[in-house]
Amino acid sequence: QTVVTQEPSFSVSPGGTVTLTCGLSSGSVSTSFYPSWYQQTPGQAPRTLIYSTNSRSSGVPDRLSGSILGNKAALTITGAQADDESDYYCVLYVGSGISVFGGGTKLIVL
Amino acid sequence: EVQLVESGGGLVQPGGSLRLSCAASGFTFSSYVMSWVRQAPGKGLEWVSGISGNGGSTYYADSVKGRFTISRDNSKNTLYLQMNSLRAEDTAVYYCATYPRYDHFDYWGQGTLVTVSS
Numbered sequence: 001q002t003v004v005t006q007e008p009s010f011s012v013s014p015g016g017t018v019t020l021t022c023g024l025s026s027g028s029v030s031t032s033f034y035p036s037w038y039q040q041t042p043g044q045a046p047r048t049l050i051y052s053t054n055s056r057s058s059g060v061p062d063r064l065s066g067s068i069l070g071n072k073a074a075l076t077i078t079g080a081q082a083d084d085e086s087d088y089y090c091v092l093y094v095g096s097g098i099s100v101f102g103g104g105t106k107l108i109v110l
Numbered sequence: 111e112v113q114l115v116e117s118g119g120g121l122v123q124p125g126g127s128l129r130l131s132c133a134a135s136g137f138t139f140s141s142y143v144m145s146w147v148r149q150a151p152g153k154g155l156e157w158v159s160g161i162s163g164n165g166g167s168t169y170y171a172d173s174v175k176g177r178f179t180i181s182r183d184n185s186k187n188t189l190y191l192q193m194n195s196l197r198a199e200d201t202a203v204y205y206c207a208t209y210p211r212y213d214h215f216d217y218w219g220q221g222t223l224v225t226v227s228s
Binding site: 001036038040046047051052057087089096097098100101103 | 209214219
């Protein structure tokens, strides 16, 4: 069973830079997993941010970027703003039509 | 404008059944892989199921395999999720989403709440 790992929570100061990561309980994340990232605020549907490792979805500012860092996928937010405070989920495609979500990271901006 | 509108959620007893629908508009529905994603109260997101554009291929998470059936009616631009043998742990908001190439989710609906309780 594939388990996708994320930091449970992270804090960043307004204007600062933060990198959230997405790993595997066993093995390394590569572009072959087509990592994608989603933002969700309470009571709202998820919003797609990044797909296929580093492609931004329509309307996503370029201060958000995706990459592979070491053996994990990463979402970097630069110039953090108050409205970046949200839950962030990564997804890895594991083949055969199946995707697996990470447990999510609660980002606090303070 | 792409729109996905889920319906069919509600309260159902354990062991019962429910069928969710997702009405799509603003894009060529038959050309898109579609999926269902759920979120239990206070919990994270969980991929549930996916279906190819022509409905010929379907995929399920282990947690729902054998109990849930995904289908679509391209003439009605509608996606379905038939849920049988429901359990308390199926209680969640269910979202439909486009699922291009099966490797990410693109557009999302607003979700419909399913509560399994006696």
